[in-house]
Amino acid sequence: MEYETVIGLEVHVQVDTNSKMFTRAPRGFGEPPNTLTDPVVLGLPGALPVMNFEAIEKSIRVGLLLGCDIAKVCKWDRKNYFYPDMPKNYQISQFDQPICEHGYVEIELPGENPAVMGKHRRVQLTRIHLEEDVGKLTHTEHDSLVDYNRAGSALLEIVSEPDLFSPEEVFAYLNSIRNSLIYSGISDCDMEKGQLRCDANISIRPVGTETLGTKVELKNLNTISGVRNGVEYEIKRQTSVLLEGGTIIQETRRWNPEQRYTTPMRTKEMAHDYRYFPDPDLMPVRVDDEWIERLKKDIPEMPFDKQRRYQEEDGLPYSVTSALCPDKPLCEFYEETARLCRQPKKAANWVVNDLLRELSTAGDNGSLPLDEAKITPAHLAELVALVEDGSISSNIAKEIFPEVFSTGKMPANIVEEKGLKQTSDSGELETLCEQAIENDPEATEKFRSGKEGAINALKGYVMKATRGQANPKVVDEILRKKLGS
Secondary structure (H helix, E strand, O other), X not given: OOEEEEEEEEEEEEOOOOEOOOOOOEOOOOOXXXXXXXXXXXXXXXXXXXXXXHHHHHHHHHHHHOXXXXXXXXXXXXXXXXXXXXXXXXXXXXXXXXXXXXXXXXXXXXXXXXXXXXXXXXXXXXXXXXXXXOOEEEEOOOOEEEEOOOOOOEEEEEEEOOOEOOHHHHHHHHHHHHHHHHHOOOOOOOHHHOOEEEEEEEEEEEOXXXXXXXXXXXXXXXXXXXXXXXXXXXXXXXHHHHHOOOOOOOEEEEEEOOOOEEEEEEEOOOOOOOEEEEOOOOOOEEOOHHHHHHHHOOOOOOHHHHHHHHHHHOOOOHHHHHHHOOOHHHHHHHHHHHHHHOOHHHHHHHHHHHHHHHHHHHOOOOOOOHHHOOOOHHHHHHHHHHHHOOOOOHHHHHHHHHHHHHHXXXXXXXXXXXXXXXXXXXXXXXXXXHHHHHHOHHHHHHHHOOOHHHHHHHHHHHHHHOXXXXXXXXXXXXHHHHXXX
């Protein structure tokens, strides 16, 4: 029997705010344990929550950029459970009236040809709700330690429909969400800091059936590749169990990234694990049309929309746009360069090939952030212009680019200092072209007999004689004229 996989994801994203969701306690990372707390975070008697307005606005923005319906009224609920990561034994969340519903995430699956845009489709969402994050538990051999620094941070939970069908789609979905949220300034989505985490619900069923199989949940996956690998393993495990005549039980499992397998955490006898009731200390939030319209104006162009625009308006190939568009600062650098030099294709090639290469090796840890580099769009635009007007050759431009990058000197100044300006003196170049033809009769004869590539040997002579400063276009014209082409 053949089986197919159905996957739903719950993505947890920390919203980038200065303070936590229901208190002025600072949000942060890397501080000594249990220092980013206050009476509200610790659930002390008499401490009351107050809503973070910025977190609510950013949640609405997420709903707008993902095509969701924004609730006119959303309320707060207490999600009750007895576990040490929340000292008050409940988490303030949203149960039956979330802030956003429906919507979709656009994903791209790579095609067979990496130079051509792959297949795009929309993965449907169930809801997005806002809640407070929980603390972090660290388990040792004899103890469990808890750090409440993360507890209380504003957390968005983006819940998909069971609308993903392979590990590759899961990988594309998570990358798409991450890029969109970074683009819109909602979150840094740094998985090492716990700002983006994921639970995956996986089931398999016989091909051709509609009923979902028994759900198995993978909990707290904290890398995108880890989610993909965990899902891939779980598909194989569940398929093997069914083919051997076994039964899948509803349970929560843990992914072991070192050993690359899942292990049971707990079984679920009932689908409802928590007791919810409305939070008596928090009023519902009413969202009117005027508020939504104001926030719509702040929604930036999304990565896939930007990619399509670059291809249609600037004529950039997919291979270039796929390198540019996941990185918003890189796109801004490209757009400003293209605006200054009016050569979008050439600007994009310099950014994707040369700039990214230099950035990848310039930092202390092997990579330098773009905002720390000395080079600006004005530098790159001037370099493109120098090649375009014939002042320097493309080879000279490639040669001086690392110096422009490392020093921040303008390209024209480097060209002047080093005496690299290209010569187009037809008298001098005619003499050198005649010498090239005289000194290499073999290449001359091959060209005259129809072998076009043979002219490159003659050009090489002239370029070497001028230390690369001859204008290649002028050299080509002179050689062809003298060779009778």
